Amino acid sequence: MTTVTDxxxxxxxxxxxxxxxxxxxxxxxxxxxxxxxxLLPAGVIFAVFIFYPFLKNFDLALxxxxxxxPDLSEYVGLEQFxxxxxxxxxxxSLWTTILFAIMTVPVGIALGLGLAVLAHQKLKGIAIFRTxxxxxxxxxxxxxxxxxxxxxNPNIGLLxxxxxxxxxxxxxxxxxxxxxxxxxxxxxxxxxxxxxAGLQAIPDELVEAAQxxxxxxxxxxxxxxxxxxxxxxxxxxxxxxxxxxxxxGQIDILTEGGPLKKTNxxxxxxxxxxxxxxxxxxxxxxxxxxxxxxxxLTLVQLRLLExxxxxxx
Amino acid sequence: xxxSEGVLAAGVPELxxxxxxxxTIGPPKRVWGLVVRxxxxxxxxxIVLFPIYITAVNSLLNIDQIAKSKLFPTDPQWHTYSDAxxxxxxxxxxxxxxxxxxxxxIGQLVTATLAAYAFAFLEFPLKRTLFVVFLATLxxxxxxxxxxxxxxxxxxxxxxxxxxxxxxxxxxxxGAFLLRQAFLGVPRDLQDAAALDGYGHLRFMARVAVPLARxxxxxxxxxxxxxxxxxxxxxxxxxxxxxxxxxxIGLKQLRNTNLESFNVTFAGAILAVIPLAILLLLFQKQLxxxxxxxxxxx
Numbered sequence: 001m002t003t004v005t006d007x008x009x010x011x012x013x014x015x016x017x018x019x020x021x022x023x024x025x026x027x028x029x030x031x032x033x034x035x036x037x038x039l040l041p042a043g044v045i046f047a048v049f050i051f052y053p054f055l056k057n058f059d060l061a062l063x064x065x066x067x068x069x070p071d072l073s074e075y076v077g078l079e080q081f082x083x084x085x086x087x088x089x090x091x092x093s094l095w096t097t098i099l100f101a102i103m104t105v106p107v108g109i110a111l112g113l114g115l116a117v118l119a120h121q122k123l124k125g126i127a128i129f130r131t132x133x134x135x136x137x138x139x140x141x142x143x144x145x146x147x148x149x150x151x152x153n154p155n156i157g158l159l160x161x162x163x164x165x166x167x168x169x170x171x172x173x174x175x176x177x178x179x180x181x182x183x184x185x186x187x188x189x190x191x192x193x194x195x196x197a198g199l200q201a202i203p204d205e206l207v208e209a210a211q212x213x214x215x216x217x218x219x220x221x222x223x224x225x226x227x228x229x230x231x232x233x234x235x236x237x238x239x240x241x242x243x244x245x246x247x248x249g250q251i252d253i254l255t256e257g258g259p260l261k262k263t264n265x266x267x268x269x270x271x272x273x274x275x276x277x278x279x280x281x282x283x284x285x286x287x288x289x290x291x292x293x294x295x296x297l298t299l300v301q302l303r304l305l306e307x308x309x310x311x312x313x
Numbered sequence: 314x315x316x317s318e319g320v321l322a323a324g325v326p327e328l329x330x331x332x333x334x335x336x337t338i339g340p341p342k343r344v345w346g347l348v349v350r351x352x353x354x355x356x357x358x359x360i361v362l363f364p365i366y367i368t369a370v371n372s373l374l375n376i377d378q379i380a381k382s383k384l385f386p387t388d389p390q391w392h393t394y395s396d397a398x399x400x401x402x403x404x405x406x407x408x409x410x411x412x413x414x415x416x417x418x419i420g421q422l423v424t425a426t427l428a429a430y431a432f433a434f435l436e437f438p439l440k441r442t443l444f445v446v447f448l449a450t451l452x453x454x455x456x457x458x459x460x461x462x463x464x465x466x467x468x469x470x471x472x473x474x475x476x477x478x479x480x481x482x483x484x485x486x487x488g489a490f491l492l493r494q495a496f497l498g499v500p501r502d503l504q505d506a507a508a509l510d511g512y513g514h515l516r517f518m519a520r521v522a523v524p525l526a527r528x529x530x531x532x533x534x535x536x537x538x539x540x541x542x543x544x545x546x547x548x549x550x551x552x553x554x555x556x557x558x559x560x561x562i563g564l565k566q567l568r569n570t571n572l573e574s575f576n577v578t579f580a581g582a583i584l585a586v587i588p589l590a591i592l593l594l595l596f597q598k599q600l601x602x603x604x605x606x607x608x609x610x611x
Contacts, residue, residue: 028436031436031514034431035435035440036431036437038435041423041428041484042425042428045480045483046447049465049481050453050458053457053458053462057458118357123351123354126354129358131594133358137593137600138590138593140542142585143585146565146567146568146578146582147365147582153575156575158367158382160382185364193601193604194604194605197604248456248545253565270456270460274459275550280464284460287458287459287460290454294457298451298452
């Protein structure tokens, strides 16, 4: 803007207009009110559906729900935290979720990386393979669960000859593994897309330089590609783990937390406390625990991001 | 010479010379390398596609054939699709998913554009703090908020309505963050030129900033579509019956009511995938941009 603010530069050296006297502060005020107005729609949604329910969890967690009349819940302080977080059911659920993350995340990333490396070639028709490898993003966990439902079925599925007794989804030793297989397949497309993007971001010159230095294909992959891909992989590990802690749909469709609660992951546990037990108090304690875990994972991610920025400088 | 060619072919494909020229002059090793690579890609593609393929096949088989694990439909039972569509209510489920998703995508684009504009182009008190607050929303998983959100939706009188399905998702910190980045890339000269032309902020947003940020908005739209189309937990919590059920939870219902006639359930799964498959084929680039926005560029 070319507004003249300095009286010395103003025509005839006189400032007449009132608005010209404080043009900056006036404009500032206008800009600020516009900014707040623009932030309002998102702000209201965040306040009502994210921050309020988040904080309300702490209030709910401090009250024990009366099983007969929810309006008569009583303040019990931190007692309920101890009860829930110290219970065997919580420990089992947390352990199940961690096991599930261990089963799905590394395998999913490794498979995605493998496919991405294979598809990162200049070959005729490679675009078709890229589309196929990313195709599972078109499925949801519900669709994937229904698709695998027959494969796991002991009477009709293609896996019936290798089906254990009791069958996969009813077998305490196999149920979680089965859910993990469904999940790995469903998230393969996403993993492939992430890893491909990571590979494409690596400058060709670096790989070429290693080539000139006489590095073989495996050595180039190990010593050049993999280290440069590590930020993408850290991101995928953290986000994948956060996703694993939010697993719900495939379990609701295939096992409903069973058999013997062997697939009762944290989110499913929250759901049953809320919907089946009708106990918002205990559900809130679990939700806070889920938040704490996610927070730690996010902070780890931020830490690594920071390190990466320094590294690139 | 021939060995280095072979290594080249196997390891650093981006350096390999175009296949058409070398394949004819090069040693047979080069050809074998190609065959092996295509074979490997083919096998992996078949494995990845197999669950989808077998579901499509099973949706067309009759029950006895499914039990025999046939791999090809010799006598396709197309009626399973109309069964899933009408008796299985899949048409209705898909309609509900579309309405919910459309509201969420449009809502997110609007709220994210407005907020991102403020963060990118305006100066105001508490700007940094508010930006951190927006980013903080990303740290709270939706699962953590469901307990009270359910109560809120009931209290607002929007339980079991499209509003109840969509309103909690009308704003995202991710969208605001992504669009702010795009807006910050708008050249300073354009702002000055627009100011000289007497453009106010709203006109500048609509005529300059938004058109320039269109690729990012498209990426955000595809990302939002995918995320809301695939939602499971919230639609399950806030809908009472078939009337408003979305296709994801509709599939469970379809399975439960067709415990014997698997083929109808599979037809339903295929019908649920088709809209998203078409969308993603059309907007592959935008999807990749949206999904990798956080990962690669940081």
